[in-house]
Amino acid sequence: MIIVEDLHVTFNPGSPLERRAVRGVGLTLGEGEFATVIGSNGAGKSTLLAAIAGDVIPQKGHIRIGERDVTREAPAKRAARVARVFQDPLAGSCADLSIEENLALAAMRGSRRGFGLALRAERRKLLRERVAELGLGLEGRMGDRMGLLSGGQRQALALVMATLAGAEVLLLDEHTAALDPGMAEFVAELTQRLVTAHRLTTLMVTHSMRQALDLGTRTIMLHEGRIVLDISGEKRRSMTVDGLVDMFRRVRGGEELDDDALRIG
Numbered sequence: 001m002i003i004v005e006d007l008h009v010t011f012n013p014g015s016p017l018e019r020r021a022v023r024g025v026g027l028t029l030g031e032g033e034f035a036t037v038i039g040s041n042g043a044g045k046s047t048l049l050a051a052i053a054g055d056v057i058p059q060k061g062h063i064r065i066g067e068r069d070v071t072r073e074a075p076a077k078r079a080a081r082v083a084r085v086f087q088d089p090l091a092g093s094c095a096d097l098s099i100e101e102n103l104a105l106a107a108m109r110g111s112r113r114g115f116g117l118a119l120r121a122e123r124r125k126l127l128r129e130r131v132a133e134l135g136l137g138l139e140g141r142m143g144d145r146m147g148l149l150s151g152g153q154r155q156a157l158a159l160v161m162a163t164l165a166g167a168e169v170l171l172l173d174e175h176t177a178a179l180d181p182g183m184a185e186f187v188a189e190l191t192q193r194l195v196t197a198h199r200l201t202t203l204m205v206t207h208s209m210r211q212a213l214d215l216g217t218r219t220i221m222l223h224e225g226r227i228v229l230d231i232s233g234e235k236r237r238s239m240t241v242d243g244l245v246d247m248f249r250r251v252r253g254g255e256e257l258d259d260d261a262l263r264i265g
């Protein structure tokens with residue numbers, strides 16, 4: 001569960017470069033709830049995720065994960081509970097370590113057990129099984145360096161790593177955007193499957209209106225640091241991609257959509 005209360009994040013406060021990235025966001029996501037997040041460039045989507053992960057400290061407001069107030073807790077302290085997958089497939093894993101080593105490191109996140117122990121035979125078998133479930137044939141390449149894999153393979157493994165780490169919260173920041181369409185679809189489906197199976201409370205930033213409506217059960221639109229749309233249930237089910245694009249136009253005051261804020265597909 002995530003509770004965000006009246007969150008404000010301002011970069012470079014009091015300077016000419018001041019930027020109020022998040023301006024009073026309030027949001028409650030129940031355990032296992034999966035919300036997609038859309039919004040123009042600069043709307044504050046990544047900043048909201050960064051505040052939940054602890055990478056930026058808000059000036060005002062509170063963030064709770066489960067029962068705990070983590071607003072001012074260091075990122076490392078909440079790392080075992082919050083998994084993140086970024087747009088850049090290179091960001092989430094260590095290129096010079098093998099697939100198996102990367103997974104083992106993820107599995108021992110938040111635990112005090114040593115690396116050697118983490119690679120015991122039964123654990124190796126379990127890791128191999130989890131990789132085999134992906135259906136990408138990577139279980140035969142457990143000793144390969146992560147750096148040898150394609151972006152899509154790395155994103156798929158990053159999602160598996162999130163589940164191995166025992167995270168409660170999953171933050172996805174355009175994690176399919178850099179992939180070719182086929183792989184993007186595979187990773188999107190995998191995301192839905194893993195989020196459901198592991199009951200991960202999930203926020204997924206996407207520029208694809210289609211994905212925003214197809215994945216998860218709730219869609220949130222941010223604009224200039226505020227939530228301007230929050231739909232779920234029947235309202236969301238009856239929302240079309242065109243309808244969402246229209247809403248997007250309206251909140252932006254009818255201006256042309258000339259940034260990469262939205263893709264129909």
Ligand SMILES: Nc1ncnc2c1ncn2[C@@H]1O[C@H](COP(=O)(O)OP(=O)(O)OP(=O)(O)O)[C@@H](O)[C@H]1O
Nearest residue numbers: 011012019021039040041042043044045046047048
């Ligand atoms: N570290 C930072 N220092 C200063 N300003 C920042 C920083 N990070 C973000 N900003 C500014 O805060 C605002 C919100 O940025 P953010 O990255 O959260 O937007 P976004 O909705 O994720 O946009 P995009 O879709 O372009 O990724 C922007 O104006 C951005 O320039």
